[in-house]
Amino acid sequence: MSGIALALAILIVDPVILGTTPAPGPLPQASGTMETLQGEADLQDRMTVNVALQGKGPFRFLIDTGSQRTVVSTALAGNLGLVIGPQVRVIGMAGEGNVATAKVDTLGFGSREIYDLIVPLLENRHIGADGILGTDSLQDQRVLLDFKHNTITIGDARELGGSAGYEIVVHARKRSGRLIMTNAMIDGVRVDVVIDTGASGTVGNLALRHAMHEHTQATAVLSSVTGHELSADIGFARELNIKDLKIGNVVIAYADAPAFSELGLAQRPAVFLGMRELRAFKRVAIDFSSRKILFDLSR
Secondary structure, eight states: OTTOEEEBOOOOSOOOBTTSOOOOOOOOOEEOOOEEEEOEEOTTSOEEEEEEETTEEEEEEEEOTTOSSOEEEHHHHHHHTOOEEEEEEEEOSSOEEEEEEEEEEEEEETTEEEEEEEEEEEOHHHHSSSEEEOGGGTTTSEEEEETTTTEEEEEOTTTTTTTTTOSEEEEOEEETTEEEEEEEEETTEEEEEEEOTTBSSEEEOHHHHHHHTOOOOEEEEEEOTTSOEEEEEEEEEEEEEETTEEEEEEEEEEOOOHHHHHTTOSSSOEEEEOHHHHTTSSEEEEETTTTEEEEEOOO
16 A cells, blocks of 8 residues: 555644734624535545635535635635735644635535635645635534435534434534544544544554554555645554444554644544545534534444
């Protein structure tokens, strides 16, 4: 597997305007009720949806629960004539860098609209899409990914039927806009799990590799939206257990990724669970308001 690139779309930290102390701005405002959007799978099995920017489109954006910020590609920003703002620091799975920003007046998906977003600008070839819908566009909502029908439904928990129809409901803690499941187990090792719909595969930290006594079975290269690349060692876990949920034969890319440090997950075993494992389920619902993750098992 030497030289194989795992296409990851992970933007980890809340951007900080370099050289200044940013004042807290107003939160983006959204309108709309529950609705289902038809998604499409890209070459890495990640889900994309149609998005309108400045009333124009549609453009293809990744749904990425591992990204704290919504992102626009530099090419799209240029085509729309977005005003370029100050640089910010972003951290991806494979590295960090400084990138320009732009102000988006309106961003819409389905009948929902979000106003006054400041977005980092990243290169199309690294994103693999026109942009990324991050957790800042999805807060206080439930995001339901239906892998059988390749659809995405967004609304509140009550509109989406609460916990009815899900075999497994897991409570999570929230950090930097992401939900982190604790007390999961991989081959008997306790591990923290971040659901990452922007990653094609699962990435584990070095603390997990050490606890698993993992020996290198293959190597790969992790490629992140920042354009950085990072070497990784490939290992295989027999079983991931989350509550009563079991996922077998998990392929894990072990790397000293800066994403883990930024979320405070470098010192104990942790993984970003990617789409290869998530598509083993019929449905996965990520409820940011109640801090729950719900799983509907495939038959």
